[in-house]
Amino acid sequence: MTRGRMITLEGVDGAGKSTHLEWLAEQLQALGHTVVVTREPGGTALGEALRELLLNQAMHAETEALLMFAARREHVAQVIEPALLRGAWVLCDRFSDASFAYQGAARGVEAGKLDILEHWVHPHIRPDLTLLFDLGAAKAKARLEGVRELDKFERQDTAFFEAVRQGYRARVNADPGRFLVIDGSLSIDQIRAQLTLIIAAFNSDR
Ligand code: TYD
Numbered sequence: 001m002t003r004g005r006m007i008t009l010e011g012v013d014g015a016g017k018s019t020h021l022e023w024l025a026e027q028l029q030a031l032g033h034t035v036v037v038t039r040e041p042g043g044t045a046l047g048e049a050l051r052e053l054l055l056n057q058a059m060h061a062e063t064e065a066l067l068m069f070a071a072r073r074e075h076v077a078q079v080i081e082p083a084l085l086r087g088a089w090v091l092c093d094r095f096s097d098a099s100f101a102y103q104g105a106a107r108g109v110e111a112g113k114l115d116i117l118e119h120w121v122h123p124h125i126r127p128d129l130t131l132l133f134d135l136g137a138a139k140a141k142a143r144l145e146g147v148r149e150l151d152k153f154e155r156q157d158t159a160f161f162e163a164v165r166q167g168y169r170a171r172v173n174a175d176p177g178r179f180l181v182i183d184g185s186l187s188i189d190q191i192r193a194q195l196t197l198i199i200a201a202f203n204s205d206r
Helices: 017-030 045-056 061-085 096-106 111-121 137-144 158-174 188-204
Strands: 006-011 035-039 089-093 129-134 179-183
Touching: 006 017, 006 096, 017 035, 017 089, 017 129, 017 188, 035 061, 045 061, 061 089, 061 096, 061 111, 096 111, 096 158, 129 158, 129 188, 137 158, 158 179, 179 188
Parallel strands: 006 089, 006 129, 035 089, 129 179
Antiparallel strands: none
């Protein structure tokens, strides 16, 4: 059995990644893949319980990092690794890059500590492709206004959003071959057109 592939979606809150997740899953299925759609923090019963705390409860930045990675450990063990081993494609709404951007760049947890957690929690898993939805902090924040009740991260100020964005950019610079950056200010149709090309290229590149 050929190991499956893992695609992650990342970006500041409001950049649009969640808008494209289900559509992307359908496109991959249409290409004949079994697709597991999942998210972080979450993806397991324990992970979803931790998500509830992480998105609503104030806590020390390092506690937050540890809980993000604790949820991830469970997710990797229960969902991601088994899916990849049975040949499924995993489409994950956020993964470790989010911890480097949010807990690291925006909340100040040392990157070296996050590197240790990443190596501990998923030494053998690295997304094959990460789609980064990039959007300026002011625009991203404006999109979130009035949509629904905002969580702890979504309520942060523009400087926090900008720090997250810069954190993601640093991840791209450190591992450019893994990322494709999508301009989140484009229309849904324009982004879909880009994603169609990206998936076609990724699908045939093996
Ligand atoms: P998000 O993925 O934006 O979900 P929704 O679209 O339902 O709001 O919400 C998850 C939040 O968790 C987001 O604000 C970023 C944050 N987060 C971290 O801070 N660190 C992490 O490692 C992960 C996975 C998420």
